[in-house]
Amino acid sequence: MRTPTAMIVGIVLGPCGLVLNLTSTLAPNWRDVKQIPRRPSDLVQHQGIWDICEETESTRQTQCNIGDSLEYFSQLPVQVAKGLMPASLATLILGLVVASLGVRCWTDTPHSLLAGLGGLLLFASGLLSLIAVSWYNHELYNLPAITDSTLQVGYCLVLGYLGSCLEIIGGISLTASFHRCCKERKLKKAATSYSYPPANKQVPAITMATASSVDSKDLEMHYRTPTPRSYTNSLDVLEDERASTHSYRSRLPCDSDL
Structure with missing residues (x-):
């Protein structure tokens, strides 16, 4: 059985969101502070949620652990981002593990329930990171900064938005597996509720009056039993033996002998 398209989309977008959000969490570039008074004009201060670095654009020299x-770091949006971004990464990793067990490309039939649960975890992870990034972006110009300096959005916010959107889309795609799971349960329920007649049950005799009132096709459909897959070969293995007009019969083994 081929892996459903919805599962493929979710299992591909999930790791992409993981890479983007991991970079956004660790890199110290949520906000850039430029044109700092009484400092070199090419000096840029990169502020993240864990560290502050200063970079000289002319020499490409970077110094981190700035006081x-x-x-x-004591501001509420920064503190919230410190908590939500790692929580989002942990939830995303757990969701990818569950989704991988559910998709199971190495087996004939995927586990739709596990794939759907993995999609819910991916969706929750995307929401957590999206809340952190959006809140920080909303309060970016209200956070403490050096007077008369210029504030700009860092690339970490862009990566955070992209990663969050990919996780949400992948999670929604995987949660479509719940519909497939419901269909599988209905089919199993229908299969278990259908009961075949007992083997020792005798078929009632057909009288002339019954035979005249009931169509032969209806009788055939009523008393016909399902044929197992192992006996659905369209070739007649005894055709050569019955068609032989000679008294001599071949002594070579055929399928019926085996």
Whole structure:
């Protein structure tokens, strides 16, 4: 059985969102501070949720672990991002594990319930990271900054938005497996509710009056038993033996002898 398209989309977009959100969480570039007074004009201060770095654009020299004199890390949007981004990554990794067990490309039939649960975890992970990134972006110009400096959005926010959207789309795609799971349960329920007649049950004799009132095709459909797949060969293996007009019969083994 081929893996459903919805599962493929979810299992591909999930790792892509993981890479983007992991980079957004660890890189110190949520906000850029430029044109700092009484500092070199090409100096750029990169502020993240874990560290602050300063980079000189002319020489490409970077210095990290800059002191937080403005209490930037104590602000609520930064504290929320510190909690939600790692939680989002943990939820995403758990969702990818569950989704991988559900998709199971190495087996004939995927486990739709596990794939749907993995999709819910991916969706929740995308929401957590999206809340953190959106809140920080909304309060970006309200956070403490050096006076008369210029504030710009860092690339981590862009990566965070992209990763969150990919996770949400992948999670929604995987949750479509719940519909497939419901269909499988209905088919199993219908199969178990259908009972075949007992083997020792005798078929009632057909009288002339019954035979005249009931069509032969209806009788055939009523008393016909399902044929197992192992006996559905369209070739007649005894055709050569019956068609032989000679008294001599071949002594070579055929399918019926085997």
